[in-house]
Amino acid sequence: MADxxxxxxxxxxxxxxxxxxxxxxxxxxxxxxxxxAERHAGAGRRVVLITSGGTKVPLxxxxxxxxxxxxxxxxxxxxxxxxxxxGYAVIFLHRHRSLYPYTRLYAGINLLDALAxxxxxxxxxxxxxxxxxxxxxxxxxxxxxxAVKAAGLLLPVEFSTLSDYLHLLKAAxxxxxxxxxxxxxYLAAAVSDFxxxxxxxxxxxxxxxxxxxxxxxKMVPKMLSPLVCDWAPGAFIISFKLETDAGIxxxxxxxxxxxxxxxxxxxxxxxxxxxxxxxVTSGDTRELRLSEEEVQxxxxxxxRIVATLVAAHHTFMAQA
Amino acid sequence: MADxxxxxxxxxxxxxxxxxxxxxxxxxxxxxxxxxAERHAGAGRRVVLITSGGTKVPLxxxxxxxxxxxxxxxxxxxxxxxxxxxGYAVIFLHRHRSLYPYTRLYAGINLLDALAxxxxxxxxxxxxxxxxxxxxxxxxxxxxxxAVKAAGLLLPVEFSTLSDYLHLLKAAxxxxxxxxxxxxxYLAAAVSDFxxxxxxxxxxxxxxxxxxxxxxxKMVPKMLSPLVCDWAPGAFIISFKLETDAGIxxxxxxxxxxxxxxxxxxxxxxxxxxxxxxxVTSGDTRELRLSEEEVQxxxxxxxRIVATLVAAHHTFMAQA
Numbered sequence: 001m002a003d004x005x006x007x008x009x010x011x012x013x014x015x016x017x018x019x020x021x022x023x024x025x026x027x028x029x030x031x032x033x034x035x036x037a038e039r040h041a042g043a044g045r046r047v048v049l050i051t052s053g054g055t056k057v058p059l060x061x062x063x064x065x066x067x068x069x070x071x072x073x074x075x076x077x078x079x080x081x082x083x084x085x086x087g088y089a090v091i092f093l094h095r096h097r098s099l100y101p102y103t104r105l106y107a108g109i110n111l112l113d114a115l116a117x118x119x120x121x122x123x124x125x126x127x128x129x130x131x132x133x134x135x136x137x138x139x140x141x142x143x144x145x146x147a148v149k150a151a152g153l154l155l156p157v158e159f160s161t162l163s164d165y166l167h168l169l170k171a172a173x174x175x176x177x178x179x180x181x182x183x184x185x186y187l188a189a190a191v192s193d194f195x196x197x198x199x200x201x202x203x204x205x206x207x208x209x210x211x212x213x214x215x216x217x218k219m220v221p222k223m224l225s226p227l228v229c230d231w232a233p234g235a236f237i238i239s240f241k242l243e244t245d246a247g248i249x250x251x252x253x254x255x256x257x258x259x260x261x262x263x264x265x266x267x268x269x270x271x272x273x274x275x276x277x278x279x280v281t282s283g284d285t286r287e288l289r290l291s292e293e294e295v296q297x298x299x300x301x302x303x304r305i306v307a308t309l310v311a312a313h314h315t316f317m318a319q320a
Numbered sequence: 321m322a323d324x325x326x327x328x329x330x331x332x333x334x335x336x337x338x339x340x341x342x343x344x345x346x347x348x349x350x351x352x353x354x355x356x357a358e359r360h361a362g363a364g365r366r367v368v369l370i371t372s373g374g375t376k377v378p379l380x381x382x383x384x385x386x387x388x389x390x391x392x393x394x395x396x397x398x399x400x401x402x403x404x405x406x407g408y409a410v411i412f413l414h415r416h417r418s419l420y421p422y423t424r425l426y427a428g429i430n431l432l433d434a435l436a437x438x439x440x441x442x443x444x445x446x447x448x449x450x451x452x453x454x455x456x457x458x459x460x461x462x463x464x465x466x467a468v469k470a471a472g473l474l475l476p477v478e479f480s481t482l483s484d485y486l487h488l489l490k491a492a493x494x495x496x497x498x499x500x501x502x503x504x505x506y507l508a509a510a511v512s513d514f515x516x517x518x519x520x521x522x523x524x525x526x527x528x529x530x531x532x533x534x535x536x537x538k539m540v541p542k543m544l545s546p547l548v549c550d551w552a553p554g555a556f557i558i559s560f561k562l563e564t565d566a567g568i569x570x571x572x573x574x575x576x577x578x579x580x581x582x583x584x585x586x587x588x589x590x591x592x593x594x595x596x597x598x599x600v601t602s603g604d605t606r607e608l609r610l611s612e613e614e615v616q617x618x619x620x621x622x623x624r625i626v627a628t629l630v631a632a633h634h635t636f637m638a639q640a
Contacts, residue, residue: 059387062564062590064510067379068388103432111431112423112465115450115458126459128450130435138435139446145432190384193528204564205590208513208539215535219528244382244524270382270525 016170016221019197020163026171029157033091033175036155040089041179046313048088049172051189052076053095055162059196059215064205066161067217071190073098075273075302079186082306084148088184091155091176093168095189101154102145106135162192162220169223173231180234181320184313185227187239188266195220224260234320236313237262244270253280263316266305274301279308336490336541339517340483346491349477353411353495356475360409361499366633368408369492371509372396373415375482379516379535384525386481387537391510392427393418395593395622399506402626404468408504411475411496413488415509421474422465426455482512482540489543493551500554501640504633505547507559508586515540544580554640556633557582564590573600583636586625594621599628 037047053076054069077099080090084101092101099107106114114134120126132138148154157172159165176183194217206213228237241256243249246269253267257280265280275290288304357367373396374389397419400410404421412421419427426434434454440446452458468474477492479485496503514537526533548557561576563569566589573587577600587598595610608624 056388060564064390064562064564064590065512066388066390068376068386070384070386100430103430106431110420110423111426112462115462117459117462120459125452128452128455128458128462130448130450132445132448135448138448139437139440142432142435142437142448192385193526194533205562206513212539213514213535213537215533215537217533217535219532242384242525244380244384270384 016166020166020195021198022167023159023164026167029168030171030175033155033157033172034178036089036091036152037176037179037183040153041182045087045089046182046184046317047091047176047179048083048184048186049091049093049176050076050080050083050186051093051165051169051191052080053098053159054190055095055165055192056160057162057192057195057217058201060205061198061201061203062205067192067194069190069192070270071095071098073100074104076186076188077101077104078300078302079188079306080154082300082303083186083310084153086306086310088310089153089155091157091172093157093159093165093172093189096158096160100156102141102148105137105141109134162195165189165191166220166223169227170231173227173235176235177232181236181317183232183235184309185232185235185237186309187224187237190242191220191223193220194218222260224256224262228260228262236316238264238266238309241265241267242270242273243267246272250278250280250285253278254285257282264309264312277301277305279305279312281312336486340486340515341518342487343479343484346487349488350491350495353475353477353492354498356409356411356472357496357499357503360473361502365407365409366502366504366637367411367496367499368403368504368506369411369413369496370396370400370403370506371413371485371489371511372400373418373479374510375415375485375512376480377482377512377515377537378521380525381518381521381523382525387512387514389510389512390590391415391418393420394424396506396508397421397424398620398622399508399626400474402620402623403506403630404473406626406630408630409473409475411477411492413477413479413485413492413509416478416480420476422461422468425457425461429454482515485509485511486540486543489547490551493547493555496555497552501556501637503552503555504629505552505555505557506629507544507557510562511540511543513540514538542580544576544582548580548582556636558584558586558629561585561587562590562593563587566592570598570600570605573598574605577602584629584632597621597625599625599632601632 040047053073054071057067059065073094080092080101083090114131116129116131117126118129159168196217241253249267253265256265266277267280268277277288279286290299290301360367373393374391377387379385393414400412400421403410434451436449436451437446438449479488516537544559561573569587569589573585576585585600587600597608599606610619610621
């Protein structure tokens with residue numbers, strides 16, 4: 001659910017470390033991602049980096065207020081499951097507390113409404129059981145989750161702010177560079193296009209007694225350009241474009257592809273995003289659409305998106 | 321964790337319906353809150369309305385981007401538990417997906433990491449059990465949650481946007497007006513001080529290709545003034561003040577109290593909010609502070625805040 005590649009250009013690489021604070025864990029995370037990628041590529045697997053969720057953009061350095069982007073992380077989390085089903089190893093770079101693969105299926109449910117105690121009346125310790133009507137398909141989902149975890153196929157990495165995201169994306173690209181065309185970037189996160197440079201940010205909470213608020217935000221440098229050209233030139237790279245106006249969608253997706261020369265744009269409209277997307281590549285626009293019946297039966301559009309991209313990645317690798 | 325009453329004034333009542341869209345469910349929710357308050361007050365209980373979590377302020381009418389306030393809802397959710405322990409009935413007006421009483425204790429844990437299947441090997445259906453080391457104190461917490469639920473002592477109401485919040489707060493005040501001094505308002509939500517009027521909001525997603533972003537936000541009318549004077553004049557009303565600068569904290573809390581003439585301000589500083597607050601009333605400033613040992617043992621400052629306010633509410637009712 002996202003807009004990973006917009007049209008404006010910027011001097012991404014030069015300004016990254018100057019304008020955006022480096023998160024302390026970035027070196028350690030880069031090492032874990034590189035080890036993960038090499039291990040799985042060595043075992044013949046492809047590796048996808050999925051970005052998911054919105055980015056926080058602080059308005060104050062001791063942050064009380066921030067700008068955010070609409071995103072529950074649903075598209076990224078469900079896509080991760082379909083990539084795992086397709087045999088990929090997945091690095092899941094997601095917003096803290098956004099939806100998570102498998103667990104997302106129970107996100108709207110209060111855990112305590114789904115539990116019951118058993119026994120414990122005569123001094124023995126009580127057992128706590130799951131009410132399986134409250135958590136549909138829980139045994140199947142739990143077994144799949146446990147199998148993925150035991151096989152080490154899912155590496156979660158968290159971000160909160162735009163700064164965290166930008167540095168971790170660069171680190172991921174560097175970590176995946178050694179596996180070349182076996183790497184896919186599936187940039188579904190809803191990344192802010194705007195930010196306030198640290199040098200222009202007030203330290204303390206903005207006081208409402210000072211009157212109406214004027215916020216002036218700079219444009220975020222576009223990471224897609226250095227990602228495609230410098231950081232991961234051999235990889236299969238997918239950006240996302242979300243619009244609210246269907247009339248401009250395909251033209252903007254095509255323009256992003258022309259600008260960045262990556263492999264595909266997944267284009268979608270806010271109101272219809274669960275039932276329709278267009279996968280735009282240099283030679284083709286493939287529209288994916290769920291029927292009413294499919295939606296009723298719980299079919300997810302991410303299954304179609306992932307199947308389309310897995311096939312395209314296969315072709316890409318054969319040509320690489 | 322919040323700032324429910326700031327200093328600026330505004331024509332709250334007049335502009336509310338004009339400038340902020342009325343959420344469709346507001347009448348139905350008002351009815352449920354009124355029934356809840358009357359039932360519990362009739363049974364001799366006091367009723368507290370707790371507001372909790374941050375408010376979303378959309379930047380576009382088909383919203384992709386929004387301004388948000390730092391708040392996990394932790395203070396509101398934990399306070400709800402202590403008010404329930406003190407015998408109050410609780411209306412919990414909280415941000416969608418913010419922390420929830422009792423469930424909050426397990427918020428950082430992936431549900432699927434805490435479950436295991438048992439049986440099911442020979443065609444029987446498997447049972448799903450909770451690993452009690454993964455969910456500390458789960459039997460005690462679950463029993464308390466179930467008892468509160470069975471007694472109907474907790475009424476949850478959700479909001480997402482600033483508009484939802486403002487209308488639901490007004491509805492809550494109207495719903496509680498019939499129980500007079502038995503009602504407490506504990507306004508812990510982190511409410512935005514700024515918003516963009518619907519008439520000035522772009523319909524579609526702001527395009528980054530248009531260059532840097534200038535946002536001009538109006539000040540939100542202060543609801544504390546009509547709440548105290550018009551909507552709930554007999555109630556015991558507590559606002560919160562969060563600052564990042566400790567040097568201005570107590571003066572601002574005192575100023576809010578002088579301006580709105582309600583019963584107390586709970587003042588806190590962002591960095592120390594879990595270990596220190598000041599409860600400021602017209603005659604007194606009481607500082608509550610946890611020791612290192614208390615923090616280590618899991619004592620929560622909300623227990624002290626609630627105990628202080630429950631006692632003050634008792635005195636207030638006796639004088640009413």
